[in-house]
Amino acid sequence: MTKYNVIEKILGDRSYPRQNSGQAFAPSNIALCKYWGKRNAELNLPINSSLSISLAHLGTHTTIRMAEGMDSISLNGMPLTLNSRFSHRLIEYLNLFRPERDFYFDVKTDNNFPTAAGLASSASGYAAAARALNNFFGWELEDNLLSILARLGSGSASRSIYHGFVEWEAGFHVDGMDSYAHVLPHRWPDLNLAVLTLSIGSKPVGSTEGMKRTVETSVLYKSWPEKAQRDLDQLRLAIEQKDFELLGETSESNALAMHATMIDTRPSVLYWLPETVAAFHQIWKMRSEGVKLYFTIDAGPNVKILFLRNDLDIVRAVFPQCEIITPFDFSVS
Numbered sequence: 001m002t003k004y005n006v007i008e009k010i011l012g013d014r015s016y017p018r019q020n021s022g023q024a025f026a027p028s029n030i031a032l033c034k035y036w037g038k039r040n041a042e043l044n045l046p047i048n049s050s051l052s053i054s055l056a057h058l059g060t061h062t063t064i065r066m067a068e069g070m071d072s073i074s075l076n077g078m079p080l081t082l083n084s085r086f087s088h089r090l091i092e093y094l095n096l097f098r099p100e101r102d103f104y105f106d107v108k109t110d111n112n113f114p115t116a117a118g119l120a121s122s123a124s125g126y127a128a129a130a131r132a133l134n135n136f137f138g139w140e141l142e143d144n145l146l147s148i149l150a151r152l153g154s155g156s157a158s159r160s161i162y163h164g165f166v167e168w169e170a171g172f173h174v175d176g177m178d179s180y181a182h183v184l185p186h187r188w189p190d191l192n193l194a195v196l197t198l199s200i201g202s203k204p205v206g207s208t209e210g211m212k213r214t215v216e217t218s219v220l221y222k223s224w225p226e227k228a229q230r231d232l233d234q235l236r237l238a239i240e241q242k243d244f245e246l247l248g249e250t251s252e253s254n255a256l257a258m259h260a261t262m263i264d265t266r267p268s269v270l271y272w273l274p275e276t277v278a279a280f281h282q283i284w285k286m287r288s289e290g291v292k293l294y295f296t297i298d299a300g301p302n303v304k305i306l307f308l309r310n311d312l313d314i315v316r317a318v319f320p321q322c323e324i325i326t327p328f329d330f331s332v333s
């Protein structure tokens with residue numbers, strides 16, 4: 001089963017542009033129950049289901065037009081060469097959608113979160129690309145199919161099709177037609193995040209490679225799918241009941257368990273810096289003093305703090321350099 005087979009199932013022969021341009025926005029997202037490990041690397045099919053919060057207005061705007069003679073790609077207003085790593089990956093994705101071999105795309109993509117914030121751009125990037133292609137070609141696809149198209153670009157992009165709390169069901173079919181995200185009906189406006197940027201350097205190992213290595217060599221990983229399922233159930237309950245302690249404890253435990261599998265990998269994949277561990281200790285210390293802060297952390301050194309709005313002043317005072325995010329402060333267009 002290839003990506004082309006999946007595209008054929010979704011689009012049939014509906015692939016001629018109907019608009020001069022297709023534009024879209026997609027939010028970035030942070031997982032509370034992480035996606036870690038693939039059952040199919042070609043289709044980005046995950047081993048476990050995951051659950052995230054989208055980051056409202058922080059994300060990617062993308063505009064797609066037809067180009068003459070060759071593809072043209074710009075990122076944050078700067079033209080990119082076609083052999084850069086960013087262009088190479090995007091062109092592989094665009095190849096799935098060319099109506100003819102000599103059809104070329106002009107793609108302008110802009111991330112509105114601070115580049116230094118260390119937020120993943122592939123999630124919002126491929127979700128915005130899938131939506132922009134849908135608008136450019138006039139496919140009028142339902143969101144679950146857009147979520148599958150976004151997943152073919154990057155797994156976590158399947159969740160960035162939606163705002164709010166989003167669950168990506170792992171599915172079990174070989175073609176992945178049952179592996180897409182849906183939005184949960186609950187809003188939690190008091191739930192806030194703070195991003196602590198501790199390093200803007202590039203990661204020693206990318207997520208795709210890190211996951212592969214973990215699945216292949218970590219003994220601890222064997223317990224991960226069961227742990228992730230349990231955490232997912234707890235998170236759903238926490239969201240339904242607006243139980244912040246349960247949400248925070250489960251998210252923190254899930255992130256630490258994912259990192260335990262990475263650390264157990266050979267050769268070990270350790271994304272933490274001394275500053276990362278210091279932030280963990282600071283958050284635990286504050287919790288022991290009665291301030292309800294919890295953290296989550298992705299495949300990198302930067303820490304994301306979960307807190308309720310009434311603790312905003314404390315968070316700002318203790319972590320003055322952090323970026324505050326209000327995930328439920330969005331309007332759906």
Ligand code: 2P0
Binds near residue numbers: 030207297
């Ligand atoms: C997540 N991460 O659930 C997890 C937590 C990183 C740690 O999804 O290979 O960039 O493109 O499917 O989506 C990062 O992985 O990987 C990721 P690919 P992706 O957010």
